[in-house]
Amino acid sequence: MNTILTLNKLTKHYGPIKAVQELSFTIEKGNVYGILGPNGSGKSTTLGMVLNVVNKTDGNFHWFDGSDSTHNALKKVGAIIERPNFYPFMTAAQNLQLVCKIKEVDTSKIEEKLELVGLLERKNSKFSTFSLGMKQRLAIASALLNDPEILILDEPTNGLDPQGIHQIREIIKKIASGGTTILLASHLLDEVEKVCSHVVILRQGKKLYSGTVDGMNASHGFFTLKSDNLESLKAALEQHPDFASVKEENGTLVAFLKHPMEASEINRYLFDKGVVLSHLVHRKESLEEQFLQLTKSLN
Numbered sequence: 001m002n003t004i005l006t007l008n009k010l011t012k013h014y015g016p017i018k019a020v021q022e023l024s025f026t027i028e029k030g031n032v033y034g035i036l037g038p039n040g041s042g043k044s045t046t047l048g049m050v051l052n053v054v055n056k057t058d059g060n061f062h063w064f065d066g067s068d069s070t071h072n073a074l075k076k077v078g079a080i081i082e083r084p085n086f087y088p089f090m091t092a093a094q095n096l097q098l099v100c101k102i103k104e105v106d107t108s109k110i111e112e113k114l115e116l117v118g119l120l121e122r123k124n125s126k127f128s129t130f131s132l133g134m135k136q137r138l139a140i141a142s143a144l145l146n147d148p149e150i151l152i153l154d155e156p157t158n159g160l161d162p163q164g165i166h167q168i169r170e171i172i173k174k175i176a177s178g179g180t181t182i183l184l185a186s187h188l189l190d191e192v193e194k195v196c197s198h199v200v201i202l203r204q205g206k207k208l209y210s211g212t213v214d215g216m217n218a219s220h221g222f223f224t225l226k227s228d229n230l231e232s233l234k235a236a237l238e239q240h241p242d243f244a245s246v247k248e249e250n251g252t253l254v255a256f257l258k259h260p261m262e263a264s265e266i267n268r269y270l271f272d273k274g275v276v277l278s279h280l281v282h283r284k285e286s287l288e289e290q291f292l293q294l295t296k297s298l299n
């Protein structure tokens with residue numbers, strides 16, 4: 001059993017708002033997935049649906065091989081989709097004991113999980129004395145108490161200082177290296193790049209890309225070009241099969257490549273078509289530029 005979660009055309013409308021539209025992807029065991037998208041792109045709604053706290057409008061999803069009810073399957077899922085909320089005047093250990101009681105799991109894992117998130121030494125400190133980063137780490141320990149198959153986190157580093165962000169990311173990597181599958185929602189490309197092996201990019205509820213983070217990085221870049229005759233240049237580029245798209249930005253054309261190409265090759269091709277260039281630069285986008293390109297290109 002290697003598939004943890006399958007979404008099939010999952011859809012959520014809030015009245016006229018199409019929060020999630022026909023979203024399909026699968027989560028395989030042992031990988032770290034990021035759902036990446038700007039604010040309002042449908043990340044939290046997607047997590048809410050698969051965790052049964054938001055009713056879907058259409059489509060379907062199933063956990064594991066689909067043989068269990070969602071209610072039962074969710075017992076093997078650890079999720080933090082809200083701000084960490086524990087009893088302020090109880091210690092970290094006491095709060096986790098209470099969680100064990102509520103979830104009907106053994107208390108034997110409390111110290112191990114506190115150690116994993118770097119809070120063992122603070123186990124007898126009251127929750128009210130914790131920084132936001134420590135609260136978030138306690139929430140992670142709490143979600144791991146029953147050794148779930150998958151850990152789900154919604155914007156796990158939101159509101160933390162750089163040190164807190166670093167600690168959470170290191171903990172996520174450590175949990176993943178122990179074999180736990182992870183799904184996290186983030187609007188931060190750099191977070192997904194640092195922590196995740198796979199990514200699903202959302203924009204306005206629609207999937208723009210899903211695959212490996214490395215695969216997303218393997219773009220062949222783009223040319224920026226100028227000519228006295230911009231119209232002929234644009235027409236010639238659009239005729240060339242190796243370009244995915246061509247757009248104009250302040251008198252310069254930007255042509256995105258589907259396949260690798262040398263600047264000399266496009267120069268020769270255009271010259272043969274009677275187009276003389278006054279500017280030609282080949283650039284490979286940073287992942288950030290690609291992300292912005294992907295999330296803006298449907299405007």
Ligand SMILES: Nc1ncnc2c1ncn2[C@@H]1O[C@H](COP(=O)(O)OP(=O)(O)OP(=O)(O)O)[C@@H](O)[C@H]1O
Nearest residue numbers: 014017019037038039040041042043044045046187
């Ligand atoms: N309970 C709700 N009622 C009406 N509209 C909602 C509700 N929850 C979310 N939406 C809308 O659905 C869309 C997707 O929101 P969602 O919170 O899933 O996005 P997100 O990617 O998680 O963004 P953020 O990181 O800002 O939370 C947005 O347009 C949002 O305004």
